[in-house]
Amino acid sequence: MTTIKLHNSKTRKKEEFKPLDKNNVRMYVCGPTVYDRAHLGNARPVVVFDTLFRLLRHVYGDDHVTYARNFTDVDDKINAKAAETGHSIRDITDETIQWYLDDMGALGAMEPTLAPRATEYIPQMVDMIGELIEKGHAYAAEGHVLFAVDSWKEHYGKLSGRSVDDMIAGARVEVAPYKRNPMDFVLWKPSDGDTPGWESPWGYGRPGWHIECSAMARELFGEKFDIHGGGLDLQFPHHENEIAQSCACCGTDSFAQYWMHNEMLQVEGKKMSKSLGNFFTVRDLLDQGYSGEVIRFVMLSTHYSKPMDWTVEKAVGAESKLDDYLRMVESYADMGAVKSTPPFNAIVDALSDDLNTHAALMGLEHLANHAQGTELAANLIFLGLYSYDELVSKISAIQNAKASLLPLAEKLHQLRLTAMETKNFAAVDEMKEALSNAGITVKMSKEAVTLEANHNFDPSKLESLK
Numbered sequence: 001m002t003t004i005k006l007h008n009s010k011t012r013k014k015e016e017f018k019p020l021d022k023n024n025v026r027m028y029v030c031g032p033t034v035y036d037r038a039h040l041g042n043a044r045p046v047v048v049f050d051t052l053f054r055l056l057r058h059v060y061g062d063d064h065v066t067y068a069r070n071f072t073d074v075d076d077k078i079n080a081k082a083a084e085t086g087h088s089i090r091d092i093t094d095e096t097i098q099w100y101l102d103d104m105g106a107l108g109a110m111e112p113t114l115a116p117r118a119t120e121y122i123p124q125m126v127d128m129i130g131e132l133i134e135k136g137h138a139y140a141a142e143g144h145v146l147f148a149v150d151s152w153k154e155h156y157g158k159l160s161g162r163s164v165d166d167m168i169a170g171a172r173v174e175v176a177p178y179k180r181n182p183m184d185f186v187l188w189k190p191s192d193g194d195t196p197g198w199e200s201p202w203g204y205g206r207p208g209w210h211i212e213c214s215a216m217a218r219e220l221f222g223e224k225f226d227i228h229g230g231g232l233d234l235q236f237p238h239h240e241n242e243i244a245q246s247c248a249c250c251g252t253d254s255f256a257q258y259w260m261h262n263e264m265l266q267v268e269g270k271k272m273s274k275s276l277g278n279f280f281t282v283r284d285l286l287d288q289g290y291s292g293e294v295i296r297f298v299m300l301s302t303h304y305s306k307p308m309d310w311t312v313e314k315a316v317g318a319e320s321k322l323d324d325y326l327r328m329v330e331s332y333a334d335m336g337a338v339k340s341t342p343p344f345n346a347i348v349d350a351l352s353d354d355l356n357t358h359a360a361l362m363g364l365e366h367l368a369n370h371a372q373g374t375e376l377a378a379n380l381i382f383l384g385l386y387s388y389d390e391l392v393s394k395i396s397a398i399q400n401a402k403a404s405l406l407p408l409a410e411k412l413h414q415l416r417l418t419a420m421e422t423k424n425f426a427a428v429d430e431m432k433e434a435l436s437n438a439g440i441t442v443k444m445s446k447e448a449v450t451l452e453a454n455h456n457f458d459p460s461k462l463e464s465l466k
Helices: 040-060 076-085 089-106 118-134 166-171 209-221 230-252 282-288 292-300 314-331 345-352 355-371 373-382 388-422 426-436 459-465
Strands: 005-008 014-017 025-029 065-069 138-141 144-147 185-189 205-209 223-231 255-262 263-268 308-310 440-444 449-451
Touching: 005 373, 005 388, 005 426, 014 166, 014 292, 025 040, 025 138, 025 209, 040 065, 040 089, 040 223, 040 263, 040 282, 040 292, 040 345, 065 209, 076 089, 089 282, 118 138, 118 144, 118 185, 118 255, 138 292, 144 230, 185 209, 185 223, 185 230, 205 209, 209 223, 209 255, 223 230, 230 255, 230 373, 282 292, 292 314, 308 314, 314 355, 314 373, 314 388, 345 355, 355 373, 373 388, 388 426, 388 440, 388 449, 388 459
Parallel strands: 025 065, 025 223, 223 255, 263 308
Antiparallel strands: 005 014, 138 144, 144 185, 185 205, 440 449
């Protein structure tokens, strides 16, 4: 069996992945708070952990891997959106969840095995909070319930490498009067008539953010499971607090065995920010004409543990590379054999080495350079760049384009021959521009003209040339 090595944020080491049960590999990844469109940074962990999900399924079997990614559908940002728009909270969260699924699907992400919504697990959260109070790790105060960090001081901060004393010394927030310790965090908070709430032993209220994932993970996976993932911005305080809650409730050796965090995303070398005008949602980029596979390819080109820079130059390069691969598949692949073709060993090995996606893309390049079209197609699918049906559709479009472009190539060739005699290339330039606008790459020689449909091919723009 393939050996997978992953960098464990918990130990700060690359370790061999040994699941608690190889027949029941479990991975939990923190999902979105559903109040608006997912921005480009939100998409990075989706692509990272979708890639890991595909690798785990290949190594352990599709039926032996369970991937859970939650939706936080109770949050103050959602409440504010409801107040701002006049729409109900449920309408906002339902619509936003569907947006999210559509946009992430466009990036080639498989839907997780489980997609729990926080509001469906309120009883489990209430039960877990009650257990923490009973064990002396939480306390009720003024309608709130807070986790007592002092009760877990020896362990708190180990994931993020911070000490409680240093965190208190560096705290710059106003401390609520009902807190015993500035670092204590909310497990339950009161709700009024304008905010969603549920009955609890501590009054009508709603859960704090951190308790949600702890309760859902325990309900779905038990007290121990294999991998917990998310963006680096979640390492503290969210994941630190998850560990404190779950381990204090269930035992110090409980909860996730491996922690993985992806680095943040930049745009053209700068932090993504609305004030800088470089803030993009995934839908923005899709609407601008960047395909989901191009966005995914750019993300895979950088190791998940490194900051990723989205640039137009990288996107253009990805488009060109994918065009080359599609033409290679069209020329050399036996599509009937693609589904039964296993992933390329070099690509599996690259991903097994702490998700080295850059090296995995080099594996695609190797297959293309050696005209291994069937294997190239199979591995484009394995890496989530295309589904099988998408590839078949793309190949069919290329073949149809070839047939439709032959007369246009001959027409341009004749225009060029005439222009060579008259020294007037205006008609040639005009046709070349029209072809380029339709997504056609023009290659010219003295003997012939060759036309190739590229990533943005739009046959409707060729009607005026026929």
